[in-house]
Amino acid sequence: MYGLVNKSIQELITTNFGEEKWEIIKANSEIEIDYFISTEPYDDSITYKLAQAASIELGISVDEVLFAFGEWWVLKTGNEKYGGLMKAGGSNLKEFLINLPLFHDRIMLIYPKLTPPEFKIDEIEDRSLVVHYYSKREGLVGFMKGLLSGLGKLFESPVEIFHLFGRENGDDHEAFKVSW
Structure with a gap:
């Protein structure tokens, strides 16, 4: 994942829990990187280690950490850094979700080494x-639910998210029913 992802996790923690809590989480993750460069790719294991360390330090599950990060990603990182792209995706939740399969195509123009997920809407x-x-990445159901919840909040459309099926049951992908 790109450094932007890890920087966003850092911002989520420092904004909500303080710089000292971030330093504890970073130390417990055993990551020896002082500063994440937004445009630099990093191994996915770094992000997972940060989520696991945050889970332990905050006393919540990894899924809860990933959910919070998904919401943060949409409402803070995505909206602040990619506001124009977010607005181009649609004027309401339904339009944005229908256009979601095209979103990462535009992001890849900015981050050419990105290994994005694919989305299909039906x-x-x-x-x-x-x-x-x-996605080639596993264990991100909580993050995906957080992203969908964050999009609901962004478009002022409270959502219900139901995980229909996924890899843990032998399927090749995750599917979520989103209602608003």
Whole structure:
């Protein structure tokens, strides 16, 4: 993952819990990187170690850490750093989610070494749809739920997210029903 991801985790922790808590989490993760460079790719294991250390230090599950980070990513990082791209995705939640498969195509122009997930959208109804999430990375169900929740908040459309199926049951991807 790019350094921007790890920097965003750092911002989430320092904003909500303080710099001292971040230093404890970073030390407990045993990561020996002083500063993350936004445009530099880092091994995924660094992000997972940070999430695990935050889980232990904050006394919450890794899924809860990833959920909080997913919301933060949309509401803070994504909105502040990619506001134009976010707005280009749609004027409401439904439009944005329908256009989600194209979003990472635009992001890859900025981060050419990105290994993005793929999204497919189906079962589109008036107030719900199904998001299919394909990624080489495992263990990010909580993050994906947080992203979807954050998008609901961004578009002022409270959402219900139901994890329909996923890799833990032998499927090749995750699927989420999103209702608003």
